[in-house]
Amino acid sequence: MPVPVDLLRQAIGDEHVLTQKHDLLAYSTDATPLQRAMPEAVVLAGSREDIITVLRLAAEHRFPVTPRASGTNLSGGAVPLHGGVVLSCARMNRLLEIDETNLTATVEPGFQNALLQAAVAERGLFYPPDPGSQSISTIGGNVMECSGGLRGLKYGITRDYVMGMEAVLIGGETIRLGGKLTKDVAGYDLVRLLVGSEGTLAVLTEITVKLLPMPAAKMTGAAFFADLEASARSVGRIVADRILPATLEFLDRTTMQVVDESAGLGLPDDAGAMLIFGQDGAVEVVERETRRMAEICREEGAISVEVAATDAEADKLLAARRGAIPALARLAPTLILEDVTVPRSELPAVVRKIQQIALEEELLIAVFGHAGDGNLHPVCCIDDRDPEQVARVHRAFDRIFATALEHGGTITGEHGVGMTKLSHLEDRLGATGIELLRGIKRAFDPLGLLNPGKAVP
Amino acid sequence: MSDAAVFSEPSRGLIPDELLRTCISCGFCLAACPTYQDTRREASSPRGRINLMRALEGGALDSEDVREELSFCLGCRACETVCPAGVKYGSLLEHARDAIGPAPDPKLRALLFTVRTRRRTRLAGTVLRAGQLLRLTRVAPTRSLRQTGAAAPRIERERRRRLPEWSGPEDGERVELFLGCVGHVMFSPAAHATAEVLAAAGYRVHVPQAQGCCGALHGHNGSLAEARELAATFIGSFGPGDAPVVSTAGGCGAFMVDYGHVLSTPEGAAFGARVRDVTTLLAGRELPVRDDLPALRVAYQDSCHLRNGQKVTAEPRALLRSLPGVELVELPHADRCCGAAGTYALMRPEDSLRFLAVKMDEISSAQVDVIASGNTGCLLQFRQGVRQAGLGDVRVLHTIELVRERLSI
Numbered sequence: 089m090p091v092p093v094d095l096l097r098q099a100i101g102d103e104h105v106l107t108q109k110h111d112l113l114a115y116s117t118d119a120t121p122l123q124r125a126m127p128e129a130v131v132l133a134g135s136r137e138d139i140i141t142v143l144r145l146a147a148e149h150r151f152p153v154t155p156r157a158s159g160t161n162l163s164g165g166a167v168p169l170h171g172g173v174v175l176s177c178a179r180m181n182r183l184l185e186i187d188e189t190n191l192t193a194t195v196e197p198g199f200q201n202a203l204l205q206a207a208v209a210e211r212g213l214f215y216p217p218d219p220g221s222q223s224i225s226t227i228g229g230n231v232m233e234c235s236g237g238l239r240g241l242k243y244g245i246t247r248d249y250v251m252g253m254e255a256v257l258i259g260g261e262t263i264r265l266g267g268k269l270t271k272d273v274a275g276y277d278l279v280r281l282l283v284g285s286e287g288t289l290a291v292l293t294e295i296t297v298k299l300l301p302m303p304a305a306k307m308t309g310a311a312f313f314a315d316l317e318a319s320a321r322s323v324g325r326i327v328a329d330r331i332l333p334a335t336l337e338f339l340d341r342t343t344m345q346v347v348d349e350s351a352g353l354g355l356p357d358d359a360g361a362m363l364i365f366g367q368d369g370a371v372e373v374v375e376r377e378t379r380r381m382a383e384i385c386r387e388e389g390a391i392s393v394e395v396a397a398t399d400a401e402a403d404k405l406l407a408a409r410r411g412a413i414p415a416l417a418r419l420a421p422t423l424i425l426e427d428v429t430v431p432r433s434e435l436p437a438v439v440r441k442i443q444q445i446a447l448e449e450e451l452l453i454a455v456f457g458h459a460g461d462g463n464l465h466p467v468c469c470i471d472d473r474d475p476e477q478v479a480r481v482h483r484a485f486d487r488i489f490a491t492a493l494e495h496g497g498t499i500t501g502e503h504g505v506g507m508t509k510l511s512h513l514e515d516r517l518g519a520t521g522i523e524l525l526r527g528i529k530r531a532f533d534p535l536g537l538l539n540p541g542k543a544v545p
Numbered sequence: 546m547s548d549a550a551v552f553s554e555p556s557r558g559l560i561p562d563e564l565l566r567t568c569i570s571c572g573f574c575l576a577a578c579p580t581y582q583d584t585r586r587e588a589s590s591p592r593g594r595i596n597l598m599r600a601l602e603g604g605a606l607d608s609e610d611v612r613e614e615l616s617f618c619l620g621c622r623a624c625e626t627v628c629p630a631g632v633k634y635g636s637l638l639e640h641a642r643d644a645i646g647p648a649p650d651p652k653l654r655a656l657l658f659t660v661r662t663r664r665r666t667r668l669a670g671t672v673l674r675a676g677q678l679l680r681l682t683r684v685a686p687t688r689s690l691r692q693t694g695a696a697a698p699r700i701e702r703e704r705r706r707r708l709p710e711w712s713g714p715e716d717g718e719r720v721e722l723f724l725g726c727v728g729h730v731m732f733s734p735a736a737h738a739t740a741e742v743l744a745a746a747g748y749r750v751h752v753p754q755a756q757g758c759c760g761a762l763h764g765h766n767g768s769l770a771e772a773r774e775l776a777a778t779f780i781g782s783f784g785p786g787d788a789p790v791v792s793t794a795g796g797c798g799a800f801m802v803d804y805g806h807v808l809s810t811p812e813g814a815a816f817g818a819r820v821r822d823v824t825t826l827l828a829g830r831e832l833p834v835r836d837d838l839p840a841l842r843v844a845y846q847d848s849c850h851l852r853n854g855q856k857v858t859a860e861p862r863a864l865l866r867s868l869p870g871v872e873l874v875e876l877p878h879a880d881r882c883c884g885a886a887g888t889y890a891l892m893r894p895e896d897s898l899r900f901l902a903v904k905m906d907e908i909s910s911a912q913v914d915v916i917a918s919g920n921t922g923c924l925l926q927f928r929q930g931v932r933q934a935g936l937g938d939v940r941v942l943h944t945i946e947l948v949r950e951r952l953s954i
Contacts, residue, residue, distance in 0.1 A: 106586070110610045113600050114588035119571050132586065159587065160572040178585040198585070200576065223627070224576040350629045411629030414571040418631055421566035 089150040091128040091173055099141040104179075106130040115174045118159040118166035119221075121422050122472055123507055127154065127168040134179045136256065136293040142175050143291060144260030152540050153258075155287040157198050157226040162413075162425065163506025165233065165286050169541040175291065177228050183207055184294065190268040191299045192251060197228020197292045204297075213299040216243035219502070220410040228292045234284030236502030238406065241460030242332045245502065247283040249298045255282060255290035258533045268296060281528070286504050286543040289532040306368035307378040308335060308402035309395035311385035312359035316340055316443075316455070319363040320436035322381075322388040323459045326365070327432065329384065331377050335366035335406070336460035342419070343412050343456040343467075350415040351408035359391055363459065364409060366402070412456055413467065419452065420469035424481050426509075428492035429463040429501030441491045442466050449484040451477075463501035464492075489515065505543045513545055559644035560602045560637065567632045568595045574624035574634075579882050579900055580617055588614050591624035591634050598641045608645035615642055617896065619889055620765055621849035621882035622799075635799075635854065636806060642767035650892050652690075653766060660726040660758040661775070667703060670730035674700040689894030696929035698731055706733040708752045713744030719788040720748045720826065721819075723801070726758035728794050728921035735921070738949035739793050739823055745954045746830040750791075755782040761800035764807060765887050776804055780816045790819045791826060793945060795920035796887055798822055799854025822851060822919065823945055824860040835953045836869035843947065844874045844913040846904070846927070848920030849882050861919055861944045868951045876907045885926030898933075901926060905934040917944045 096105045106112070107129050116124040128151070133139050146153045152172030159166045168174050180196035186208060187193070193208055193215065201215075201222040208215050218237035219225055225235065231253070236245045252266035266272060266279040282289055313319045319338050326333060339347065339362045348355040355362065363385060367377045382393045396402035408415075416423055430438050439455060442464070446453035457464040466488060470477045489499050489512050499505075499512045514522050522545055529536070529544045574591040575581045581590035588597060594614055600606040615638065622635045647653060659669045676682060682694025706729065708722070720743060724736050743750045759779050764772035779801075783790060792798030798820055800807070805814030843865055851857050858880075865873050884890060884900030908916060908930070916927050916939060927941040942950075 108610075110597050110600070110606055110614060111586070111588050113606065114586075114590075114593040114596055117570060117596065119569070121569065130587075158572055158575055176585070176587075181585070202576070221572065224572055347629075350631060411573065414569055414573060414629035417567060417569040417571075417629075421569075423569055 091151045092145060092149050093129050095145055096129065096131060096142070096173075100131060100133075100138050104132040104134060104138070106132070115156075115176070116168070118156065118161040118164065120162055120164040120167065120506070120508060121424055123164040123167045125167050125169050126171065127174040128171050130174045130176060132176050132179050136254070136262070139175065139256045139291050139293055140260045140262065142173060143256050143258050146173065146537050147259040147535065150535065150537065152537050154539050155232070155291045157229040158200070158221075158224045160221040160225045160229065161233065161506065162503040163500070163508045165504055165506040165539070165542055167507060169507060177226070177292070180293070181226070186211060186213070187268065188213070192268050192296050193299055194294060194296045195227050196294060198226050201225050201227060201230055208299055209302060212302045214302040215249065215297060215299055217246045217249055220413065222410065227295050227297065231283055231292060231295055232285060232287050233504045234502070236458070236461070236463060238335055238337060238409070238458065240458055240463065241336060242334050247280060250279055250283050250295065251298050252296035253279060253282060253292055254294040255292050257290050258535065258538050262293070263290070266296070284504070286506060287539040288529060288543045289538065291538070303368035305371040305374045306334065306366060306399070306402070307374050307395060308364065308366035308405060309378060309382055309393060310405060311363045311365065311382065311390040311393040312356050313361045313363065313390050315360040316439055317436060318389050319361040320439065320459070322363055322385045322390070323432070323435065325384045325388065326381050329380065331367070331381060333365055333377070333381065333460060334368040335364055336458070337364040337409055337456070338362065338459040339364075339409070339412065339456040340454060342452065342454040343416065346415040346418045347408045347412050349418060350411060351404065353405065353408055356392060364405060413465070416454055416467050416469055420471060422470050422472035423467050424470065424485070425465055425467040426485055426488065427457075427463060427465055427501045427503045428488055428497055428499060429461070430492055430495045430497030432460065432462045434495040434497065435459060435462050435464070438464065438491055438495050438497070442488055445484050445487050445491075449480045451480055451484055453484065461501070462497070507542055510542070510545050557602050557604055560598055560640045564633055564637050564640070565595065565599055565602065567630050568592065569630055570596070571630070573627050573629060577623040577627045579619055579621065579623070583899070589617055594618060595632070595634070595637060598637060601641065601644060611641070612645055612648070615645065616648060616893065619849070619882045619884070619886040619900070621886060622853035623849065623880065623882065626853050636803070639764050639769060642765070643769040645767060647767040648892060652891050653888055656727070656888065656891070657763055657766065657768060657771070660762060661771070663757045666726045666730060666758070670700055670706065671703060673730065674702065692929060692933070693890070693925070696932050697925060698928065700730060701733050706730070708736060708740055710752050710754055711750070712740050713748050713750045715749060717747045717749035720750055721783055721788050721790045722750055722752045723759070723790055723792045723797065724752065724756060725794050725797055725921065728797070732921045732924060732943065735793055735943035735946050738943070738946045739791065741954060742832070742945055742949050742952065743791065743823070743826065745952055746827055746832055748826070751788070753783050757782065759797045759801050760807070761797045762888065764800055769807070773808055776808055776813065780804070780812060783816070787819060789821045789826060790816070791823050792820055793823050793919065793943065795822070795848030795851030795855065796922060799850035802855055822855055822857045822860070824864050824919065825857060827864055827948070828860050832948070833953050834867075834869055835951055838870055838951060840870045840872065841915055842872050842874055842911075842913040843915045843917055844876050844908055844911050845879060845944070846876065846883060846916060846918045846923060847879050848918055848923050849886070851919045852880060864948060865917060865944065868948065871947070871951070874911050874913055876911060878904075878907060883923055883926050883930070885922040887922055890922070890926055897926070901930045905930045905936070908939070909934055909936060913939060915940045915942055915947060917942050917947050919944050
């Protein structure tokens with residue numbers, strides 16, 4: 089049914105209901121390549137009331153709603169596949185509270201991850217989830233996608249930090265879930281159910297996250313190897329040595345080169361792989377374990393190992409790593425990327441197979457990722473104007489997904505199912521799993537109006 | 546409209562495809578973009594605008610659909626500094642604005658017409674000076690023009706604006722001093738200070754007498770053909786050789802650095818490689834500084850094109866810190882545009898003042914004596930900001946003017 093634009097305007101105000109062609113076009117995409125669809129209207133919500141209005145009218149007039157914030161999604165989650173309304177929470181960007189007794193922060197969904205990190209750091213507190221997009225992605229978006237990041241191995245991911253939320257259901261009813269409680273077993277864990285639900289079950293209006301004390305010290309280093317194998321061996325030995333690093337990232341040669349070009353790091357050009365390692369915590373532990381990690385890398389044949397002399401140097405290195413995906417755009421106009429994840433022990437074997445697939449399909453596939461938690465980012469660098477290349481990419485990813493599943497892994501670790509992995513979801517969950525998902529979706533959204541065509545086949 | 550029509554492939558040849566295709570829409574630029582942070586609307590972000598440019602190129606949108614968002618963009622290029630893909634947004638904006646043509650704004654048209662020749666620019670200086678003497682700024686047609694007029698510095702007599710063709714030690718390293726067009730009319734003391742400071746630093750300073758406008762104003766405002774003509778003439782007026790061309794205006798400097806792309810000629814690229822901001826030439830040079838002057842708290846505000854276009858951030862700060870008695874105060878967002886943005890303040894005064902207000906709050910709480918910056922447009926903007934914020938005793942100076950003040954020459 090058509091979107092009742094006049095009713096939206098009356099309730100929300102002309103300025104924040106967009107229907108001009110150029111605005112609709114700007115909201116037809118997110119950060120996912122090749123996925124776009126035009127909405128009929130865009131609402132820039134400024135309050136819970138605006139969200140209630142949209143979801144009430146959506147149920148009454150049966151139009152689809154696609155929630156979004158900064159639109160850094162990599163699986164098409166914010167693309168308004170069936171038209172309707174794009175509901176942006178980007179204007180709801182207030183930090184509502186930092187509670188230093190309960191160690192929580194409460195924010196509106198459009199508050200940026202990096203701003204939260206900075207605000208709590210000022211009080212000696214720490215919010216660990218740090219997706220690559222942290223400079224702009226929002227807590228609302230992070231929660232809906234269950235974002236990961238560079239600290240997953242030691243600190244876990246977004247779901248490990250969400251304590252409570254307020255959300256609006258389709259129809260306009262508001263629910264509060266969880267709270268500032270470490271223990272709470274009253275009912276099914278609906279907080280966890282909504283984390284990673286990709287905007288298909290409810291729209292968030294407020295989020296309470298857990299904070300940790302800021303570690304006293306941190307150190308970051310980089311080791312350069314002849315090939316990925318050697319770096320993978322180091323990863324295995326570091327963990328076997330009973331070290332749980334705060335950072336353990338690997339980059340292949342291609343990724344290293346573009347990251348270096350983009351950030352001007354001055355990396356050695358004779359290396360085939362790079363391992364970024366780091367630890368945080370008490371000073372003496374950080375020093376000892378960072379030294380030990382450097383030692384292990386040397387023993388495994390690293391060409392060179394460097395430890396950042398200053399925090400600024402370390403931050404520069406990590407920021408460059410966070411920019412790895414867009415930096416690869418220097419090589420080709422289209423990047424098709426996935427984020428298969430496998431048990432850490434399987435990482436070397438899976439990386440080898442991906443490299444083999446790249447050879448066989450004659451594709452440039454850059455590989456980097458979170459070595460500590462087995463989360464890989466194979467990126468196909470292609471030109472989408474060539475349909476034959478696109479076909480090869482699809483074939484390559486079908487094979488990569490199958491490889492990950494064979495090795496006890498999953499089709500997506502942190503980017504979400506969205507539109508792009510929908511057809512592979514049953515391979516991971518099985519028919520029964522899919523039926524359960526559908527049942528849950530129906531319980532929240534019987535009309536199928538919230539972000540239709542995403543996450544649930 | 547069907548989706549196919551909206552998302553058709555580029556075809557009109559308005560904006561170079563290779564520039565458009567570098568952006569993969571990751572969205573990192575949104576965090577650095579002042580207009581996105583202002584509206585939180587996708588179309589007023591760099592990524593959003595690039596999507597509009599693509600639609601313009603592909604024919605799904607036409608000029609009038611994109612004019613407002615392309616005009617709302619400050620062109621500050623802060624997005625370029627955070628873009629891992631290396632998208633040349635400034636260049637894209639120039640091409641897109643060129644594709645839709647200059648805004649039908651009489652103030653802009655008059656300005657672009659005036660600076661096209663040296664004679665007109667000189668004449669405009671005389672007229673503006675007469676206007677100032679007769680206090681005609683009070684009866685300017687719009688409120689914003691009256692405010693800008695009131696904040697403008699006193700325009701010097703033409704004779705006094707002129708610089709000697711040569712100065713500095715004859716055996717010193719030769720540099721060519723760029724004056725600028727409208728900037729020189731309004732801020733000629735900064736040019737004099739530059740020549741004097743360079744001479745004191747041991748440079749042999751040559752001022753090419755036939756130089757006119759560098760073309761940046763036209764290039765930034767949708768008239769690339771005129772910009773190219775001006776740039777070619779401008780390069781000619783500097784003659785051959787490889788002596789550094791010294792710029793004191795971030796906006797013009799960044800445009801000249803990019804002449805290779807603007808003109809697509811080896812001459813353009815070679816000239817671009819000669820362009821240096823004055824502060825980079827003073828790094829490591831011994832200056833006869835005075836230490837008998839009262840202490841000053843100085844806020845340095847980056848000129849966006851000096852920072853994001855020419856990548857000059859450390860040298861001006863180091864230079865100011867090296868002056869006895871100067872305490873450099875870092876503003877929380879010195880890297881954020883003040884809203885001057887070339888002709889932006891003239892064409893979109895309301896938006897411009899909104900960006901300025903944020904800046905003035907920071908300056909007000911920093912409690913400084915001087916605001917220093919490296920671009921004439923920013924100086925005019927801050928003169929206005931200081932007036933409106935009631936910070937009457939805060940002086941607004943070009944970085945190099947403050948240096949000149951503290952030299953014993």
